[in-house]
Amino acid sequence: MVAAILTFWLARMAWGEVATAYGASGEDANGEIAGEALAIIVNKANPVDELSLEDLRKYFRLERDRWSNDKKITVVMLPSGTPERELVLREIYHFTEGEFSQFFIQRSFAGRGGSAPKELASSVNVRKFVFNVPGAIGFIRAGEVDDSVKVLRVGGRAPTDKDYPLKITEPAAK
Numbered sequence: 001m002v003a004a005i006l007t008f009w010l011a012r013m014a015w016g017e018v019a020t021a022y023g024a025s026g027e028d029a030n031g032e033i034a035g036e037a038l039a040i041i042v043n044k045a046n047p048v049d050e051l052s053l054e055d056l057r058k059y060f061r062l063e064r065d066r067w068s069n070d071k072k073i074t075v076v077m078l079p080s081g082t083p084e085r086e087l088v089l090r091e092i093y094h095f096t097e098g099e100f101s102q103f104f105i106q107r108s109f110a111g112r113g114g115s116a117p118k119e120l121a122s123s124v125n126v127r128k129f130v131f132n133v134p135g136a137i138g139f140i141r142a143g144e145v146d147d148s149v150k151v152l153r154v155g156g157r158a159p160t161d162k163d164y165p166l167k168i169t170e171p172a173a174k
Contacts, residue, residue, distance in 0.1 A: 037142040037159035038087055038166040041127065041149040043134045046071070050153035053092065053165060059137060060092050060117070061103070071135035075117035076126050078139070083168045084123075088139055091166060141168065 040056065042048065047069050051059065058064045065073055078085045080097055089095050095103060104116035120126050123140040130136040131148040142159040145151055157164040 035168050035170060037164050038084055038139050038168055039142040039145050039159045040137065040139050040152045040154055040166070041130050041145065042137050042152060043130055044148070044150045045069075045134050046137075046150060048152065049150075050156065052155055056152075056154060057092050057094070060088070062107070067135060074133055074136045076129050076136055076138035077117045077119050078123065078126060079119055079121060083170050084139060084141065087166060087168050139166075 040051070046067060048067060055064075059073055060075055062073065062075065067073060077088065089097060089100055093100055093103075101116075108115070118129070120129060120138075123144045126138040126140050127144065127146065127149055130138050142151075145159075151159060155165055159166075
């Protein structure tokens with residue numbers, strides 16, 4: 001019995017170390033697990049290093065269409081249904097998928113310029129696009145970042161910080 005309890009306790013401790021290393025914070029009240037951080041990425045030549053969530057929202061909604069270096073902003077996103085996109089819609093846009101589509105249709109009809117974000121099939125494609133387009137901004141899981149792009153701090157926090165605001169939540173295993 002003591003061996004079983006000790007084994008269970010050691011397994012829980014080991015999981016805690018793994019979860020901490022990958023940014024997991026455990027199951028929340030909604031039965032979801034806050035896991036890996038979502039990195040907001042831009043081209044390395046972009047002069048911006050940090051944005052508040054409010055400023056990030058303005059860039060993603062194309063309320064601002066140029067960076068401080070006068071490069072045109074091009075937003076790239078992962079496809080509908082991915083946990084990364086769901087997080088961006090919820091925390092940055094404050095939209096559901098339907099509201100997101102409606103927003104860009106209305107912008108187009110109102111003649112306010114700017115097309116809907118470019119949708120790319122994978123994080124690798126998003127990273128490559130951001131690398132190649134000086135005004136691009138996108139998002140990928142922090143673990144998929146490499147040195148070809150720049151990661152922005154959001155609200156003064158880096159994706160490696162415990163209190164970083166953009167963590168992907170996924171349903172807990174039942």
